[in-house]
Amino acid sequence: MPASRATAEGDRRSDASPLTAPRYLFASDAESLGKEAAAGLAECRQRLEEILGRGRPRTIENLLVPYDRLLSGLSELQGQSRFLFDVHPNAAVRETADKWYQEAERFATDLALNRPLYDAFVDLDVSQEDPETKYAVRKILRDFRLAGVDRDAATRERIKGLRDEITATGQDFDRTIREDERSIQVDGAADLAGLPADFVKAHPPGPDGRITITTKYPDIIPVFRYARDPEVRRRLQWEHLNRGHPANLATLSKLMATRHELARVLGHESFADYIVQDKMIGSAKGIVDFLAKVRAASEERAKEDSEILIARKRKDVPNATSLQAWDTNFYSELVRAENFDFDAKLLRPYFAFGKVLEGLFEITRELFGVRYERVSGVPVWHPSVDVYDVVDGDRRIGRFYLDLHPRKDKYTHAAASILVRGIAGISLPQAALMCNFPDPEEGPALMEYLEVETLFHEFGHLLHAMFMGHGRWIKNTDDGIEWDFIEAPSQMLEEWIRDPETLRRFAHHHETGEPVPAEFVAKVKRADSVSRALDVQRQLVLGTLSFE
Structure with a gap:
């Protein structure tokens, strides 16, 4: 057993299940991570061969149990490699993790499209099993069918290629955003007017007298809510929302096109229609109908919310008739403070x-x-x-x-x-x-x-x-x-x-x-109701964009 699989320190004798050190999480460097990931994926492939090599009759012990262990090992590689891609401070480890995450995803796609494996589960008799086992097998069969396992060989091969492309493109999209660290500089403390004292103290001027504000959450949330200078809010929001731009425009277009093609190959009108087949909403039409109901229920209140914020903005900008994207949070906080006597900075x-x-x-x-x-x-x-x-x-x-x-x-x-x-x-x-x-x-x-x-x-x-x-x-x-x-x-x-x-x-x-x-x-x-309907409308926009 590799050292990485040794039982973690401090195990309790009364543990119902063993606690093992995450196999891939603590690799000392990119090379050791690659070797361990290669070994882990090879073990998954070997388990699949062993499952397929067993004859009939198919039983819980010779099919479901080893398949479950295969999924467990594969999910560990998928989850930990993706996690390392997101958090590890070493660039080489992140890139190696990305490589093996994609390899694991490719194998997962192969698994989902493996017709002999699917046929084995079709043959599995669970009529005398407990409800937990029946439910698990029912979901396994459902997921096989949703993946397209019942299509012909040529179609399954096309599905595999599209899924591999979706995984790689999604990783590129996320990497571009993560690595695009942005900031703005302001001339001095006067530009931080309205911000909490602890924020101002934590952002002293640099040698040139200017102050740097980043697009990280501890910076953007206070600035969007409290900075009195609209230009500071505008500039920071621009940088925050444009992380990954322009590179991700092409990446996103590619991702959307590939998802759409996958959905069509699988017999659906759109990716949205495909992806909700195992959800309560059931179909793209269900999404449209639901969003329409929420929109109708919140529209009038959202208009009222907007009018309240615009009226407050006119105290600063006479004749203002609209809100900019960088205004909503700021004026919502002012309305909370002035109309509800609640100043969030005091919390x-x-x-x-x-x-x-x-x-x-x-x-x-x-x-x-x-x-x-x-x-x-x-x-x-x-x-x-x-x-x-x-x-x-x-x-x-x-x-x-x-x-x-x-x-x-x-x-x-x-x-x-x-x-x-x-x-x-x-x-x-x-x-x-x-x-x-x-x-x-x-x-x-x-x-x-x-x-x-x-x-x-x-x-x-x-x-x-x-x-x-x-x-x-x-x-x-x-x-x-x-x-x-x-x-x-x-x-x-x-x-x-x-x-x-x-x-x-x-x-x-x-x-x-x-x-x-x-x-x-x-x-x-009491102040929590301020701009609540505007928040709902924002979620509707995001939901509609995701759906379309």
Whole structure:
């Protein structure tokens, strides 16, 4: 057994399943990552050959069990290589991870289009099996058919080529955005008027007297909300929204064309129609109808929201008749402050990153009856990463990694990633958060209310992976979750910060230690309705663009 597969330090005798070190995550360099990935993919291919070489009758033990283990090994390569592509500080490791992610995806496509494998599952009799097993096999057969396994050989080959192209193009698109780190410079502190004092302090002038503001989240969120100078907001938003431009125009066009061709080859009018075949909405028409209903329900209120913001803008810009893209957040905050007596800047001192994280841990410990134990002495891909075990009673039920602060060449948004799929008796779930919150190493790391909400949201995804990763089959764990449910745990958890008593448990002033005043929290809820319909309209635009 390779050293990378050795049982991780600190294993508890009472663990229901073993905790193994993620196979690819801690490769010392690009070469060792490549060797381990090649070995892992070779093992997957060997498992497939063994499955296909077994004769009839097909049984759970000679088909479903080895196939499930094959999927587990493949998902580990897919998940960890993609994660390294997003977060590893070494460029060579990122590029090697990209190569092997694409190789793993190619094999996954081969697997999904393997007709003999599909036929074996068709022959599998599950009539006497438990509901969990029946459900897993039903999803396996569904996914085979959605992939196009029942098409002729020439069509399957074309599908394979298109899927490989989609994977490669998507990786190019994401890489271009991640590596396009942008900033603007302003002449001095006067250009930061309106911004919180901690933000101004964290952005001192350089040797030339100018101040640099980046397109990272800890910079853009306060600037878009509070900077009084519209030109500063405009310039920063331009750079933020144009990351990857112009290179990604051609990449996106190629991606859209390839997706459309794939959908047509599979017998659908559009990629949107194809991609929702296993979703509740069911069809592209369902999407159109749903978006139309939401648009009709929110349109009048959105107009009212817009008129309120324009009226406030006229106090600064007489005769203003419209809002620019860089106006909406700024004037929404002014309306909250002036009409609802809620100044979001006053909350920032109560949201020091470390205290927020402690509060999140405390609240979820109480909600779910688990505890988090800090793990030391295990390898990580960057010194800022923290590792925790999730423990229920005397049993460890999973492990997670927190990579929560911005750095060069790192994924620029916020997401939860599955690193090891949890399967009962085989492996405990392991997952990671990659986010871009203020860094305590650079100051008090005060957060916006929106960032606190995002942290709770992403942690909801993380806990979902920890709690559901104990089923018998991978298709019934986080790898096979019904997509329409994917946001439910995260949306649920973020709601807790809207509860006044919950918020006051961890929102303490970073200097005085005093809890946030109750009246502040009450104002948060009252002011939350400002521009709500405009936010819905924005989501409609994004949804329509995605659909089309």
